[in-house]
Amino acid sequence: xxxxxxxxxxxxxxxxxxxxxxxxxxxxxxxxxxxxxxxxxxxxxxxxxxxxxxxxxxxxxxxxxxxxxxxxxxxxxxxxxxxxxxxxxxxxxxxxxxxxxxxxxxxxxxxxxxxxxxxxxxxxxxxxxxxxxxxx
Numbered sequence: 026x027x028x029x030x031x032x033x034x035x036x037x038x039x040x041x042x043x044x045x046x047x048x049x050x051x052x053x054x055x056x057x058x059x060x061x062x063x064x065x066x067x068x069x070x071x072x073x074x075x076x077x078x079x080x081x082x083x084x085x086x087x088x089x090x091x092x093x094x095x096x097x098x099x100x101x102x103x104x105x106x107x108x109x110x111x112x113x114x115x116x117x118x119x120x121x122x123x124x125x126x127x128x129x130x131x132x133x134x135x136x137x138x139x140x141x142x143x144x145x146x147x148x149x150x151x152x153x154x155x156x157x158x159x160x161x
Contacts, residue, residue: 032115032116032117034083035081035082035083035117035120036081036082037080037082037120037121038080038082039077039079039080039128040078041072041073041078043080043082043087044072044078044080044087046062046065046066046069047065048087049062049068049069049072050062050065052087052088052089052107052109053105055109055110056107056109056110058105058106058107071092071104075092075093075094075104076093076097077091077093077095077125077128077129078091078093079091079124079125081108081117081120081121083112088109089107089108089117089118089120090105090106091103091105091106091107091121091124091125093125093128093129095129095132097129097132098131099132100133101125101129101132101133101134101135102134102135102136102137103122103125103134103136103137104137106118106136108121
């Protein structure tokens with residue numbers, strides 16, 4: 026299936042409908058997205074406490090996800106952006122990004138990622154003034 030066919034039949038949803046900790050865990054491990062996924066309760070709490078969850082579905086199958094925390098005024102933090110490996114490169118990540126950007130319009134969008142190749146194409150730029158304190 027080509028990019029146009031994939032995007033034409035792609036369903037974008039907001040919220041937790043159809044999700045489960047198991048589905049999220051599988052997607053994160055396959056993408057791969059390195060997040061704490063071993064504890065289903067903790068994983069589900071990550072999503073319940075998110076400001077925005079956007080999912081991509083292809084013929085009833087979860088193929089992409091974006092999770093956002095935002096104040097709705099100044100900053101939006103795109104915590105997670107994951108796409109199944111067998112459909113990467115078909116525009117699903119771009120579609121999720123655009124949906125997030127529209128919903129978080131007027132805020133500065135921050136994305137934590139180790140994969141630079143995709144993000145450079147989406148107009149994101151690396152910054153050096155970020156500091157992270159690891160949990161104890």
